[in-house]
Amino acid sequence: MVAPLAPVPTERDLRLDLFRGLALWLIFLDHIPSNAVSWITIRNYGFSDATEIFVFISGYTAAFVYGRAMQAHGFVVAAARVLKRAWQIYVAHVFLFAIYLAEISYVSQSFENPLYTEEMGVLDFMKNPDVTIMQALLLKFKPVNMDVLPLYIVLLLWFAPMLWLLLRSPSLALVTSAMIYSFMWAFDWNFPAYPNGSWAFNPFAWQLLFIFGAWCALGGAQRLQRWMNSPVIIGLAFAYLGFAFFITMTWYFPRLGAYVPRVVNDVIYPIDKTNLDVLRILHFVALAVITVYFVPSHWPALKSRVFWPAIVCGQHSLGIFCLGVFLSFAGHFVFTEVSNRVVTQVLVSALGIVVMVAAAALISWYRVIERQGTGPRPPAPKQGYAGGDA
Amino acid sequence: MTRRLPVLLVMTMLAGPALAFEHPAECQVAAQQVENIFALPHAGKAIEAKHLQILVLGAGSSLLPGGVGEAYPARLQRVLAEKLPGVDVKLATDVKPKRTAVEMVKGLPTSLAAVKPQLVIWQTGTADAIQSIDPDQFSQALDKGINTARSAGADVVFINQQYSPRTESMIALSTYSDTMRWVAVQQEVPLFDRFSVMKLWADLGTFDLYSATKKLDIAERVHDCIGRLLADLILGANKPNEPNAAGSR
Numbered sequence: 001m002v003a004p005l006a007p008v009p010t011e012r013d014l015r016l017d018l019f020r021g022l023a024l025w026l027i028f029l030d031h032i033p034s035n036a037v038s039w040i041t042i043r044n045y046g047f048s049d050a051t052e053i054f055v056f057i058s059g060y061t062a063a064f065v066y067g068r069a070m071q072a073h074g075f076v077v078a079a080a081r082v083l084k085r086a087w088q089i090y091v092a093h094v095f096l097f098a099i100y101l102a103e104i105s106y107v108s109q110s111f112e113n114p115l116y117t118e119e120m121g122v123l124d125f126m127k128n129p130d131v132t133i134m135q136a137l138l139l140k141f142k143p144v145n146m147d148v149l150p151l152y153i154v155l156l157l158w159f160a161p162m163l164w165l166l167l168r169s170p171s172l173a174l175v176t177s178a179m180i181y182s183f184m185w186a187f188d189w190n191f192p193a194y195p196n197g198s199w200a201f202n203p204f205a206w207q208l209l210f211i212f213g214a215w216c217a218l219g220g221a222q223r224l225q226r227w228m229n230s231p232v233i234i235g236l237a238f239a240y241l242g243f244a245f246f247i248t249m250t251w252y253f254p255r256l257g258a259y260v261p262r263v264v265n266d267v268i269y270p271i272d273k274t275n276l277d278v279l280r281i282l283h284f285v286a287l288a289v290i291t292v293y294f295v296p297s298h299w300p301a302l303k304s305r306v307f308w309p310a311i312v313c314g315q316h317s318l319g320i321f322c323l324g325v326f327l328s329f330a331g332h333f334v335f336t337e338v339s340n341r342v343v344t345q346v347l348v349s350a351l352g353i354v355v356m357v358a359a360a361a362l363i364s365w366y367r368v369i370e371r372q373g374t375g376p377r378p379p380a381p382k383q384g385y386a387g388g389d390a
Numbered sequence: 391m392t393r394r395l396p397v398l399l400v401m402t403m404l405a406g407p408a409l410a411f412e413h414p415a416e417c418q419v420a421a422q423q424v425e426n427i428f429a430l431p432h433a434g435k436a437i438e439a440k441h442l443q444i445l446v447l448g449a450g451s452s453l454l455p456g457g458v459g460e461a462y463p464a465r466l467q468r469v470l471a472e473k474l475p476g477v478d479v480k481l482a483t484d485v486k487p488k489r490t491a492v493e494m495v496k497g498l499p500t501s502l503a504a505v506k507p508q509l510v511i512w513q514t515g516t517a518d519a520i521q522s523i524d525p526d527q528f529s530q531a532l533d534k535g536i537n538t539a540r541s542a543g544a545d546v547v548f549i550n551q552q553y554s555p556r557t558e559s560m561i562a563l564s565t566y567s568d569t570m571r572w573v574a575v576q577q578e579v580p581l582f583d584r585f586s587v588m589k590l591w592a593d594l595g596t597f598d599l600y601s602a603t604k605k606l607d608i609a610e611r612v613h614d615c616i617g618r619l620l621a622d623l624i625l626g627a628n629k630p631n632e633p634n635a636a637g638s639r
Contacts (some may be wrong), residue, residue, distance in 0.1 A: 001399045001497075033555065033558030033559050034553075034555050034558055034589065034592070036593060048474075056462070075588040100559075101486055103559070104559060104560055106561075107559070108556070108557075109533040109556075111556050111602055112602050112603065112604055113556075113599075113601065113602060113603055113609070114454055114456075114603075114604070114605075114606050114609045115451075115454075115552065115554075115599070115608070115609040115612060116451075116485065116552070116554050116556070116557065117450050117453075117455070118449055118450025118451045118487060118488065118516050118517070118552075119520075119552065119554040119557040119561060120557070121450075121487075121488055121514065121521045121559050122560045123519050123558055123560070142561065143559075143560075144559055144560060144561065145559070173523075195520065195524060196521060196522060196523070197521075197522035197524055198524070199439055200522075200565070202564065239610070246516075250575070251568075253425065254426060254427055254581070255425055255427055257427055257575055258427050260575075265572075265575055265576050266576060269566075269572040269573075269575070269576055270525070270529060270568070270569060270572050271572075273565065274565070275523065323422075329559065332558065332559045334599070335555065336555065336556055336600055340555065340592065340600055341574070342593060
């Protein structure tokens, strides 16, 4: 006797691709060091940032894609595909690491300035490349802004067994995930990093958002529907976003801090990004509630040309994410070697997004011709545009 | 309070604190980045008593290759002595490169006993970020340092990291600068936001912080401005009617 599997939605929700695409753009903007344009990104106006959006939607789409695979071909095939995906991401990470090494070797070669003798200490790791590269392959040494892909790899490795549970009892899977999150806080669990410390994105913490995304995909969102449309919840979400906005402003305008009671400061700080602070989760949930309320899934505009650039980026998230990391290195290179004027920063940011969209369009096109090339065409799934990745 | 918020925000962004003292224009452009709402009672009393002893606790970015007199601590002392006629302003340093906050706190009691300051200027966070020290450990070290200084009768002013555009893709500062900001708010310690000040100078083209050079000229001008703006923060904190001080707006 096998319990029936949880229903997997058959139609891809374009909102997921849209917001994942936007998150990829924001991550790109945030990852270019000293980028004036990063002032527009959401991390400056509240507690959470684009990483939360990316991880949640990745969990949602992973459940959508691999859930269907499990229903069609069984758990073993689905799990094997998840692991294959994790391997692809690992290869992508190592590739980016090589580019990173090339970039900083070049930038640091000519680097000499009496102001920055202390900061130059960071280059010490290049004195023993044997250890550094080995530690990078073990995912223990992760340069700045290269934390997301290793997190994604671990999340997928964990997702393979969780998929089985998610399709049998989504809620039990969510409870398991929440328990791991609580144990992480209670026992300080994290993965070790090199040369010391631990992972900047703690997988024990961030898996909660990934599994929560998967849970929402497998019927959780429908169950929450009744609550999400209630005016009380919408009001609370707005109030919380307002609160987070005000607190964030006190970081940039200390005078505003005089209006924050001491007890509030004692409760909220530190707002832990590594361990995905509850304040950050709440901020993401508040954003999600308001977004879902104002952007219905069958909103005709989603199929319009206006949103196509972001949607197509969101549909090829791994490739576009890696490209974004590469472009952010290139952007930093331009700032250091060519010009760092604000005009250049705006140009580099805009050009980077254009390149991301063009690349995503190219990947879509390849998908189409590959499908046409391989003999009898597989039944086309009901999707927007040219389909998409997990 | 919520109804006042938009007004307040607009005021904050438009007004900027009135300028306490005249400095070279290149320093002045960043003056509005230096905001502080916390008082420095020990230092205030010491200024009234005409004798202020300062201790600078720091790492490599509190030094310049040119010698002790060239870096911002000595420049701060000169400006303070000028702005506080009749007050005996002394400054000692406990500065060694590549030290983390934990390492600095270890040596702090000895320095406090030797120098007996009423004000500790604490520059930290860079070595911690380079070595990716556990953020909790960093935060606890900050708390411990503040408490140690306070129980020895000294106020604390934090100085956060430098803005260093070339190494930005190599050092993940944000966790450590956020931690410093939060500890400063909780402990009511003024934070001299050196990062934002220097970032503004770079964005406006005041100082070219990208240049690869062995020359000291820009480094000296940067340290001079930091010393001057730091002096404004310290003096503003002890004049309740100055725009830099608590509750004036």
